[in-house]
Amino acid sequence: MPTSPDSSAFPTPLTAALPTPAPLPPMHESRRRLGVRWLVVAQVLFVLGVAAAGYATAALGRIITLRTTAIDPRDLLYGDHLNLNYSISQIPGHLWRGSSVPRRKQAVYVVLESRQGNYEAVAVYAQEPTVPASQVVLRGWVADTFRRSMRLRYGFERYYVPENTGRKLKPKQSLRVQISIAPWGQARIKQVDVLPPSPVPTTTP
Amino acid sequence: MSRKVVETDGLEWVRKGIISPEQHAQLLALYPAEQRAIGLLPLLGSLLIGLSALSVVAANWQEMPELMRLGLLLGSLTGAYAAAEYFLRRQYEALGMGLVGLGLILFGAGIVLTSQMYQLIGYDLTGLLAWAVVGILLTWLYRSQFVFLLTVIIGGIVQGYNTGQLGVFSYFTAALTAGGLGYYWWRRPDSLLGGVLATGLLWQIALLVNHLHIKITWFFVPAMLIYAAGDWQANRPAGRALQGPPLVAAFLFTLGLALFGETETYAGELRPPLLVYLAALGAVLALSLWGKHTRGRLSSATDWLLLLPGFYLPGGLPLAVATLVVLYAYSGSVLARAHYEQNQDRVTLGTALFILTTAVAYFKLTWGFMDKSLFFLLGGLLLLGLWWFLRRRATQTFSVKAPD
Numbered sequence: 177m178p179t180s181p182d183s184s185a186f187p188t189p190l191t192a193a194l195p196t197p198a199p200l201p202p203m204h205e206s207r208r209r210l211g212v213r214w215l216v217v218a219q220v221l222f223v224l225g226v227a228a229a230g231y232a233t234a235a236l237g238r239i240i241t242l243r244t245t246a247i248d249p250r251d252l253l254y255g256d257h258l259n260l261n262y263s264i265s266q267i268p269g270h271l272w273r274g275s276s277v278p279r280r281k282q283a284v285y286v287v288l289e290s291r292q293g294n295y296e297a298v299a300v301y302a303q304e305p306t307v308p309a310s311q312v313v314l315r316g317w318v319a320d321t322f323r324r325s326m327r328l329r330y331g332f333e334r335y336y337v338p339e340n341t342g343r344k345l346k347p348k349q350s351l352r353v354q355i356s357i358a359p360w361g362q363a364r365i366k367q368v369d370v371l372p373p374s375p376v377p378t379t380t381p
Numbered sequence: 382m383s384r385k386v387v388e389t390d391g392l393e394w395v396r397k398g399i400i401s402p403e404q405h406a407q408l409l410a411l412y413p414a415e416q417r418a419i420g421l422l423p424l425l426g427s428l429l430i431g432l433s434a435l436s437v438v439a440a441n442w443q444e445m446p447e448l449m450r451l452g453l454l455l456g457s458l459t460g461a462y463a464a465a466e467y468f469l470r471r472q473y474e475a476l477g478m479g480l481v482g483l484g485l486i487l488f489g490a491g492i493v494l495t496s497q498m499y500q501l502i503g504y505d506l507t508g509l510l511a512w513a514v515v516g517i518l519l520t521w522l523y524r525s526q527f528v529f530l531l532t533v534i535i536g537g538i539v540q541g542y543n544t545g546q547l548g549v550f551s552y553f554t555a556a557l558t559a560g561g562l563g564y565y566w567w568r569r570p571d572s573l574l575g576g577v578l579a580t581g582l583l584w585q586i587a588l589l590v591n592h593l594h595i596k597i598t599w600f601f602v603p604a605m606l607i608y609a610a611g612d613w614q615a616n617r618p619a620g621r622a623l624q625g626p627p628l629v630a631a632f633l634f635t636l637g638l639a640l641f642g643e644t645e646t647y648a649g650e651l652r653p654p655l656l657v658y659l660a661a662l663g664a665v666l667a668l669s670l671w672g673k674h675t676r677g678r679l680s681s682a683t684d685w686l687l688l689l690p691g692f693y694l695p696g697g698l699p700l701a702v703a704t705l706v707v708l709y710a711y712s713g714s715v716l717a718r719a720h721y722e723q724n725q726d727r728v729t730l731g732t733a734l735f736i737l738t739t740a741v742a743y744f745k746l747t748w749g750f751m752d753k754s755l756f757f758l759l760g761g762l763l764l765l766g767l768w769w770f771l772r773r774r775a776t777q778t779f780s781v782k783a784p785d
Contacts, residue, residue, distance in 0.1 A: 200568040202524055209466065211522045215515060216462045216484075220455050222511050223491040227451055230499025281548030281592070317548045331547075336497050365500040 233364050237356035240288060240295045240312055244351045258335045258368070260353065264288065264297045264314075265333075269324045274302035278326055282318045286328065287311050294352070300328075315361055332365050384412035431483075447498055454491040461487055478527045485516055485531060509539040513554055517561035529574055532562060533581035540585045550592045555585045563610070570619030579607050579626040596653040601688060604630055605665045608684070612672030620676075624684070631687040632711070632734070639704040639741050643697055651692040662688060680721075683714035701745055708738040716771075720778045728778070732771045739767055 203211075247259040264286060272278060278300075285304045288295040289311050298311070307313055316328040332355060350371040357363045391405045400408070438453060445453070461484035469477035489512045495501075496508060516532030519525075536558040543551045559582055566574050586603045608627040614620035641647045666685060673679045689707050694700045716731035743760050 200524070200565075203522060208522050211518075212462065212466065215518055215522065216459055219458060219488045219491075219515055223451070223455060223458070223488070223495050226492060226495045226501065226508060227447075227499065230495070230501050233499070233501070283548070329548075332500065336500065362501070 229362065230364065233358040233362050234356045234366055237358040237363070238312060239354050239356050239366060240290075241293060242353045242355055243294045244353050246349055246351060260333050260335055260351070260368075262330070262333075262353070264295070265328055265330075267297055267300055267326050267328055269322075269326065271297060271300050272326070273299050273305075276302075278302070278318050278321055280318055280321060284316055284318060284328065286314045286316050288314055300326075312357060314355075314357065314363060330363065332363060335365050335368055384409070387412055450498060451495065454487070454494060458484060458487045458491055478523065478525045481519060481523055481525065482527055482531050485512075485519060485528065485535070488512060488515055489535065509542060510551060510554055510557075513539050513557060517557060517565075520562065520565055524569065526571065526574060529562060529565065530577055533558070533577050536562075537581050537584045540588050544588045544592045550589050555582075555589070558582065558585065566619070566623070567610075567614065570614055570616035572618045572622035575611070575614075575619045575622035576625050579611075579623045582607055583626050583630060596651055598651045598653055598658065598690070598692065601627075601631060601634070602658075602661045602665060605662065605669065605688060609665055609669035609672055612669050612676065612678065612681075615676065617676075617678075628684055628687065632708075635687050635691075635704055635708055635711075636737070636741060638692060639701055639708060639745060642692065642700045642704055655693060659690065662690070680718060683711065683718070686711045686714065705738070705742045705745065708741070709735075712738050720774065723778055725775075728775050732768075732775070735771065736764060736767060739763065 243263040244260045247261050267286070274284075278284065282302070285301045286297050287299040287301070287305060287307055289298045295312065299305075304313060304315075314330060316330045318326055319329040320327040332353075335353075352369045352371055354366040354368075355363055356366045387405070387408050391400070391408060394400045395402050395405050442450065461480050465477045465480035465484060467477075468480065489509070492508045492512060513532065513536050516528065516535045520529045520532050536554060540551060540554050543549055543554070562578055563582075566578055583604055586600055589603075590597055590600045604627040608624045611620035611622075611624035614623065638651075666688070669685070670679070670682060673682055686707055691700060691703050691707060694703055712731060712734035715727065715734055719727035719731045740760070743763060747759070
C-alpha cells in the first residue's frame, strides 16, 4: 500500500489520488539538493531584479515634479520615512471621467499636466486613457471617497530618508518631489527637495 | 507512540508486570532519542550572534552604500540556506530547518528592503507573491512542518498586504496557498498542519469577502469547501483538524445570529440572493456528504446543522428561537456522538458547546423581562444542574471503559 506506482514525482493526478492517497515519499536527497540550489539562485536573482527595476525606473523613466507636504515629520521613528501628502492626492470630484461612481480601492488612472513647473491632475479615468505627449498618466487607487472629492493613493506616499533628516523639517513644510515614471508604469520617488519659502533652504537627498 | 510515553509510562508497565525490563529497553531502542536537546544550544547561540549582527547592520543601514546593503542581504540569504544544508547533512534536523526558515524570512526581508532602498514600495504585488511561491516550493523540497507553517503565515501576510495596502485581492496567492499547501497536506495528512492550513485559508477568504463588499454569509461557501476536503481525506484525525476552523467559524456565526439576529437590520445584512446562495451551499453540501459516504463517516453530517440558513427567516423572536434550536441540535449531536464513540475530548467539547448555548438561550429569552436577581439565580441553578447531569452522563459512559 505505501508504495506509489511512480515514485519519481508528486504530480500524481488528483483524481487518481482521491480514493486512498499514496503517502508522499520523501524527496530524494540529491534531487532535493539540486532543487534547493536552483531555488536559492532564483531568490538571489529575484532580489537583484527588484534592484534592477529600481535603477531602470530612474534611468529610463520620465521625470515629473509634484508638490507635497510631509505629514508629521517630527513623528519619525527609527527606520525613518516621511509620509507625504501630494497635491494630486486630493482630487475634486469634477475631474472624474468614469461611467460609474468611484469605489474605494478601485484602480484609477490620473492624467497629469504641467502647471508652472509642477504637475497637477486634470482628469481621472477608470480605464487607462491615451494622452498627448504633454500629459502623463499615473496609476493610483481610490483610498477614500467624499461627497465632492476623493483621496487617492499612488504607492509613493512613503519616502525613506536617512536618519534624522526628517527632524530638519517643519510640520506642514512644502516639498517638491521628483517622480520617475517608467514606460511600463512603475513609478518611484527620485528626489525630495525642501521648497524655498521655508527658513531651511537646504535640500535633502 | 513517542519515546516520551515509553520513557515515562514504561517504568509503570514494568512494575505492573505488563512488560519485562528487557522489553522496555527494546521498546526504547525502537524510538531513538532525537538530537533536539543538543541541537537547541547551537540554535540559541547562533540566534544571539545573528541578533548582534542584525543590530549592527540595522544601526548603520542607512549609511551603507547601496551595493553593500544588497550584498549583505544576498550574502545572509545564501548563507542561511548553505548553513541549513550543512547541518541537515549532519542530522541536526531542528537546527537545519530553522535555518531554512531563516533563509525564507531573509528572502522576504530582501524584497522589502530592496524595494525600500529604491523607493519602490507599494506598487505591485509580484514581489511578495514571489515570497509565498518560494515558501511553497521549500515546503515541497524539504517536506518540513515548520516551513509549511511559515508559508501559511506568509500567505496570510501577503494577502493582507495586498488587500489592505494595494486594494487588490490576489486570487493567484489564494489558489497557490490552497493548491500548493493543500495538495501537500492531502498527500501528507497531519492534524496540526490541517488546522493551521484551514485557519490560514479562512483568513484569506475573510479578506476576500471584505474586499468584494459582499454579504458575509458568502464566507461559508468556500469555508465549507475546505470542510468538505476534510471529508475526503482518508486520514481521519487530519481531516477532522482541517474541519475544525470552518466549524468554529460557523458555530460562532450561529451564536452571533442567536444573540443579534432579532434586529431586522442585522439579519438583512446577511441575506445573499436566496437561490444562488442555496445552490452554491447545496453543491458544497453534496460534495461533503458524498465524501462522508465514501469514507463511511455519514454520522458527522450533523455538522451541517450549523449551516442552516436561518437568516432568511423574518427577523425578530422567531429567528432567535430557530437559531437556538439549531445550536441545541448541533451541540446535542456533538455530545451524543462523543458518548457513542466514547471520546473523552469530544465529550468535553460537546459539554462546553451545550453550556454555552444554554447560557446564550437563557440570556436571550429572559434578560428582557425578568427581575435581575432572579435572572442570575435561575441562570446559576440551570448551569449547575446541567453540569451535574452532563457529568453523570459522562461518568456512566466512561465507567464501562475503565475496569479496575
